[in-house]
Amino acid sequence: MDPVEYGTLYQTLQRTAARWGNQTAYGVPPMAGRAYHPNGRTYGWTETLALADAYKDVYARAGYGPGHRIAFLFSQRPEFLFHYYALNVLGCSVVPLNPDYRHEEIRYVVEHSEACLCVVIESRLEDIRVACHGLNVPAVTLEDFPPRLPEPRLRPRDGGPDGATEAALLYTSGTTGRPKGCILTNDYFHTWGTWYAGAGGVTSLRPGQERMYNPLPLHHANCLGISLSGMLVTGGALFFPDRFHASTWWKDLIECGITALHYQGVIPNVLLKMPPGPQERQHQVRFGFGAGIDASQHAECERRFGFPFVEFWAMSETGRFITDNIEPRLIHTRAVGRAVPGLEARAVDASDQDVPDGQPGELVLRHSEAAPRKGFFSGYLKNEEATETAWRNGWFHTGDQVTRDANGMFYFLDRTKNIIRRSGENIAAAEVDECLVAHPKVKQVAVLAVADDLREEEVMACIVPQEDATAGPDLARELFDWCNERLAYFKVPAWWLFRADLPVTTSQRVHKIQIFPAGTNPCRQPGVVDLRGMKKAPAKTAAH
Missing domain, CATH: 3.40.50.12780 (ANL, N-terminal domain)
Structure with a gap:
């Protein structure tokens, strides 16, 4: 039928x-x-x-x-x-x-x-x-x-x-x-x-x-x-x-x-x-x-x-x-x-x-x-x-x-869209970018996926702070709370890294694939702030 x-x-x-x-x-x-x-x-x-x-x-x-x-x-x-x-x-x-x-x-x-x-x-x-x-x-x-x-x-x-x-x-x-x-x-x-x-x-x-x-x-x-x-x-x-x-x-x-x-x-x-x-x-x-x-x-x-x-x-x-x-x-x-x-x-x-x-x-x-x-x-x-x-x-x-083999089998490699896949949730990095760039202490931002052993991928934010902002764990927690108030918890970055600048294309868009050299683990970079412990689903009330 x-x-x-x-x-x-x-x-x-x-x-x-x-x-x-x-x-x-x-x-x-x-x-x-x-x-x-x-x-x-x-x-x-x-x-x-x-x-x-x-x-x-x-x-x-x-x-x-x-x-x-x-x-x-x-x-x-x-x-x-x-x-x-x-x-x-x-x-x-x-x-x-x-x-x-x-x-x-x-x-x-x-x-x-x-x-x-x-x-x-x-x-x-x-x-x-x-x-x-x-x-x-x-x-x-x-x-x-x-x-x-x-x-x-x-x-x-x-x-x-x-x-x-x-x-x-x-x-x-x-x-x-x-x-x-x-x-x-x-x-x-x-x-x-x-x-x-x-x-x-x-x-x-x-x-x-x-x-x-x-x-x-x-x-x-x-x-x-x-x-x-x-x-x-x-x-x-x-x-x-x-x-x-x-x-x-x-x-x-x-x-x-x-x-x-x-x-x-x-x-x-x-x-x-x-x-x-x-x-x-x-x-x-x-x-x-x-x-x-x-x-x-x-x-x-x-x-x-x-x-x-x-x-x-x-x-x-x-x-x-x-x-x-x-x-x-x-x-x-x-x-x-x-x-x-x-x-x-x-x-x-x-x-x-x-x-x-x-x-x-x-x-x-x-x-x-x-x-x-x-x-x-x-x-x-x-x-x-x-x-x-x-x-x-x-x-x-x-x-x-x-990729496709000679027998017609397809093998999944990766997503070319700017999507982060975390525990079955599709997260648009651009949406998190938009949230973060609205913070007065953020000058430039690039949100991207990093590998996660448990959740397939996790969210990372690379931040260029405003000149009068002090980069470090305190600012990372402040930005985490900012996102957590505005986005579903799973979209909030768990990893934070502050940079003096970010690479850009000729059209002045952040060139995310050039932020880290090939083979680099972003989560192991000097100065990275790990806030995975703060990233939790809201507590369920009795009515949930």
Whole structure:
């Protein structure tokens, strides 16, 4: 069945509920002390449909319909999914907010997306009100969702939803500083689901049998796009904790009967460093699916934990992945997969010419020559220039460097975009640059990625202070606090280095690749200030 034949996500939910009935659709593992479902909670497909219908009636009575966007700050609450389907049947789009965002970041997304309502957990209601002051966007709580909602400011568009209707707007970091809003349709999510269902090999999905565990946030495409859509079209169950917890990882997998899981590179790294225990071989996991596992750890992970860790490559924009899921897998390399029908791939130079096998090039993708954008995102909201730049010459330009071998296998090298990848979060260095340069004691700044054994990459700031500022640990802490008040904690630089000057190009832009000689470890430079110990996620309140 072609993804475009599925219609809306709600229609697929109806079909799946009719076939799989009371089988588990979604689940939250137990976690003592958590404010929501501390004993765990599961929802069947029939129950999920009924709850979606109940919320649909509330939104419909208030006048919500096609063209309306609703922002959600839900911190992994499973209730979000019932709103997701309820709004989908009405033709509305959801805008998930990263719970680590600060006020300025929340305000930007709500204003840029033109959201007409915010639905948030009780503990973040005041944050939303402060962030959205003056925007005339009402907010209601997820826990005490009212039977009557404020009416939207604008009337809905005429007509009903279909496959081409926007279902979600996910914001992803870009090189221009501010996140870009990816417009994602019903067809896009169905492409993810059917692609996953048809991938086969080690990652084959058995209809109605899989119980998938994804500790990555639902406001990312990995969980919302890949895992959720894959389970929706195959009738499997999706379990998700509030976040990755190494201490309860194996317990969750065993108690929830997990058969497949998703990971980021940091997760197997952490698990390998834990003392061996009997639980790590008492599970029913058939495969792990993820990105970023260290090639030097790959074989040991599979030997110790007893299941394959299958690498794939994807972006929020692509709606599908390439993966090294066919045996024999190349687990001692950084292989990420081959082009397959429905996803053509090349490695190209700056002129979009194919590079020879074995030479680095940018990974570019398309569905086919006849329909290059089929199944991909629909574009960046209010940024046609960025959309067309990404799609130049009929291929989507990923900004990632790869090599290709004679057998068509692609090997991931690095990101050419100015993106820092920290524990699964994409951080735009330009956004951190912008924050720091606004400080009165900063003359010039270059934010860049440095290697991190645990988190893949960490954030470093190279600062040229103003003449009247004193460089050193005190200034580093002052700038750290400045960033920490304005940015999500994971974006704040952990390493700080003060310089008298920074190299610049002829256009007077900082030439980041010339700051340190090749082979230099920036973190070991004289005078570097290490504030990794100060970089911590905000403490969770009882309501979290």
